[in-house]
Amino acid sequence: xxxxxxxxxxxxxxxxxxxxxxxxxxxxxxxxxxxxxxxxxxxxxxxxxxxxxxxxxxxxxxxxxxxxxxxxxxxxxxxxxxxxxxxxxxxxxxxxxxxxxxxxxxxxxxxxxxxxxxxxxxxxxxxxxxxxxxxxxxxxxxxxxxxxxxxxxxxxxxxxxxxxxxxxxxxxxxxxxxxxxxxxxxxxxxxxxxxxxxxxxxxxxxxxxxxxxxx
Amino acid sequence: xxxxxxxxxxxxxxxxxxxxxxxxxxxxxxxxxxxxxxxxxxxxxxxxxxxxxxxxxxxxxxxxxxxxxxxxxxxxxxxxxxxxxxxxxxxxxxxxxxxxxxxxxxxxxxxxxxxxxxxxxxxxxxxxxxxxxxxxxxxxxxxxxxxxxxxxxxxxxxxxxxxxxxxxxxxxxxxxxxxxxxxxxxxxxxxxxxxxxxxxxxxxxxxxxxxxxxx
Numbered sequence: 001x002x003x004x005x006x007x008x009x010x011x012x013x014x015x016x017x018x019x020x021x022x023x024x025x026x027x028x029x030x031x032x033x034x035x036x037x038x039x040x041x042x043x044x045x046x047x048x049x050x051x052x053x054x055x056x057x058x059x060x061x062x063x064x065x066x067x068x069x070x071x072x073x074x075x076x077x078x079x080x081x082x083x084x085x086x087x088x089x090x091x092x093x094x095x096x097x098x099x100x101x102x103x104x105x106x107x108x109x110x111x112x113x114x115x116x117x118x119x120x121x122x123x124x125x126x127x128x129x130x131x132x133x134x135x136x137x138x139x140x141x142x143x144x145x146x147x148x149x150x151x152x153x154x155x156x157x158x159x160x161x162x163x164x165x166x167x168x169x170x171x172x173x174x175x176x177x178x179x180x181x182x183x184x185x186x187x188x189x190x191x192x193x194x195x196x197x198x199x200x201x202x203x204x205x206x207x208x209x210x211x212x213x214x215x
Numbered sequence: 216x217x218x219x220x221x222x223x224x225x226x227x228x229x230x231x232x233x234x235x236x237x238x239x240x241x242x243x244x245x246x247x248x249x250x251x252x253x254x255x256x257x258x259x260x261x262x263x264x265x266x267x268x269x270x271x272x273x274x275x276x277x278x279x280x281x282x283x284x285x286x287x288x289x290x291x292x293x294x295x296x297x298x299x300x301x302x303x304x305x306x307x308x309x310x311x312x313x314x315x316x317x318x319x320x321x322x323x324x325x326x327x328x329x330x331x332x333x334x335x336x337x338x339x340x341x342x343x344x345x346x347x348x349x350x351x352x353x354x355x356x357x358x359x360x361x362x363x364x365x366x367x368x369x370x371x372x373x374x375x376x377x378x379x380x381x382x383x384x385x386x387x388x389x390x391x392x393x394x395x396x397x398x399x400x401x402x403x404x405x406x407x408x409x410x411x412x413x414x415x416x417x418x419x420x421x422x423x424x425x426x427x428x429x430x
Contacts, residue, residue, distance in 0.1 A: 017355050017379045018304070023233050050383075052267035089233070092320050102355045102379075105307050105331060112327040116320060140232050140317045164232045164317075168265075 002042045002207055005074060005081040006034050007088035007120060009049035011067045015112065016099035024167040025089035027051030029136070032195035033087050034059050039196070040203060045081065047073045049088060067091050067117035078124050083132040083206060086121045086154075093117065125155035130213070132157045132206040140164050148181055157206055158184070160198055166191075176201055217257045217422055220289060220296040221249050222303035222335060224264035226282045230327065231314035239382040240304035242266030244351070247410035248302050249274050254411070255418060260296065262288045264303060282306050282332035293339050298347040298421060301336045301369075308332065340370035345428070347372045347421040355379050363396055372421055373399065375413055381406075391416055 008030020012020040027048060034044045035056045045060040047070055055061050062077070064070045067090040078084060096113035121135050135156040137147040140163065147161040159177050166172035173188035176198060185201055187194045223245020227235040242263060249259045250271045260275040262285055270276050277292070279285045282305040293299060311328035336350050350371040352362040355378065362376040374392050381387035388403035391413060400416055402409045 018238050018353060018382070019236065019306075019308075020239065021234065021236055024235065091234075093234075093325065096324065102353070104361070107331065109311065109328065109330045110308065112329055113324065114327055115324045116322065138233060138317070146319070167233070 002082035002210075003080060004037050004042050004044050005078055005084040006030055006037070006044050006046045007048070007070060007074065007084070007086045007090070008034070008046050008055075009051040009088055011049040011070055011088070011090040012065050013067065013091045013094035013117070014065075014098055015095045016101065016103045018102050021091055021093065021095070021114075023089040023091060024164075025049070025051075026168045027053040027055075028168075028170065029162075029166065029172065029191050029195065030087040031055050032191045033085055033199060035192065036195045036199035037085075040199060042207075045077050047077070047088070049090070067094065067120065071118050071120045071123055074120055074124055075127070078127075078131070079129075081131060082210060083134070083202075084121070084124055085134045085136075085202070086156075087136050088120070089138065090120055091117060092119075119154065121154040121156060128155075130210065132202075132210060134158045134160065134202055134206070136160045136162065138162055138164065138166065144175070144177065144181075144183075147175075147177055151177060151179060158202065174198065178205075217297040217425075218295060219252050219257050219259050220293055220299040221245055221252070221259050221261045222263070222285060222289065222299070222301045222305070223249070223261050223270075224266040224303055226264040226285055226303070226305040227280050228282065228306045228309035228332070229280075229313055230310045231316065231318045233317050236306055236308065236310070236329075238304040238306060239379075240264070240266075241383045242268040242270075243383075243385065244377075244381065244387065244406050244410065245302040246270050247406045248300055248414060250407065251410045251414035252300075255414060257422075260292050262292070262303070264305070282309065282335065286333050286335045286338055289335055289339055290342070293342070293346065294344075296346060297425060298349070298417075299336070299339055300349045300351075300417070301371075302351050303335070304353065305335055306332060307334075334369065336369040336371060343370075345425065347417075347425060349417055349421070350374045352376050353379065353381065359390070359392065359396075359398075362390075362392055366392065366394060373417065389413065393420075
């Protein structure tokens with residue numbers, strides 16, 4: 001049995017107590033990946049941004065709001081995990097400052113200063129020992145090349161590429177790419193079913209090999 | 216029986232196909248106000264931003280994403296309504312431009328140009344005939360004075376002031392203010408119960424008087 005960290009859902013970066021930046025992400029694919037890992041006999045810890053979905057009973061869930069909070073919680077639990085699956089869609093920019101009170105309308109156009117947030121999987125990868133890391137990438141153009149760039153930058157073992165049609169949908173279509181740039185699998189259908197297939201690939205290519213190395 | 220327009224939930228203003236600006240709003244108070252109106256024998260049409268709550272069976276629901284879409288749908292249905300209750304938390308700023316493809320991280324800070332969106336209730340009020348309008352205001356400081364300013368600017372008949380503790384909560388605490396600046400009621404408790412009390416005030420002060428005028 002492996003212990004697997006799964007990030008899920010969006011993060012939010014607040015401008016003031018009410019307004020925020022976020023990404024379209026329901027948490028459904030994160031929930032489906034967690035369920036697939038648990039069905040295969042593993043334990044999961046889900047670090048999740050604000051979502052309305054209910055994760056499977058038996059999953060440990062750590063709720064967070066911002067990308068920095070998601071990173072902080074992941075850094076705490078990752079050393080006790082055998083691998084991580086980054087399904088979350090964390091905000092990669094946050095407002096340079098957060099107003100303590102709700103901003104009033106000015107009647108004019110305005111500018112929002114944004115600064116980049118830390119990259120969660122790249123940070124985990126930088127401190128990893130024997131763990132494997134699988135990323136998800138949502139791209140709207142140049143999908144394969146952008147996904148592979150992310151795979152290298154984040155030092156991942158596999159990357160799952162999906163398109164915007166997956167957002168807030170029960171269905172998805174993905175390609176699983178390996179560090180050699182090969183398309184390991186092209187999968188489509190209900191997220192639960194696609195998640196089981198993706199997890200089967202993780203099991204075969206990463207968990208079994210890790211076991212073989214451990215033995 | 217009156218026909219009542221209720222706006223509910225947040226709106227979203229996308230920067231690109233994935234990232235958006237939004238407001239913290241679950242749609243629970245909108246759902247509760249709709250249920251209270253229906254329980255009192257009225258018909259409702261709910262123009263709702265993206266929410267996960269299910270509105271009561273029998274309510275007509277028009278789903279929208281942006282503030283402009285919410286306004287467009289409200290302008291279509293309002294002429295056939297006797298009144299409107301603005302529970303939604305529409306974005307009051309949107310990005311000046313929307314990128315057709317997902318923006319890549321630049322590694323640098325960036326600026327987002329924002330322009331103001333139209334005010335939904337003020338626009339409805341400008342074109343109203345005999346209809347009444349009730350607004351909700353969420354304020355984090357100077358609550359009463361800011362709420363009254365909104366009541367005048369939006370030409371509303373009542374305004375319901377609540378605080379940030381109401382967001383994503385099942386409970387709320389509100390004050391109902393009238394155009395004379397009087398606190399008509401201070402209510403707290405479960406949103407469903409507070410909604411029934413707020414609706415009772417709307418019924419007494421606006422719907423019954425409208426009926427009396429019609430007769």
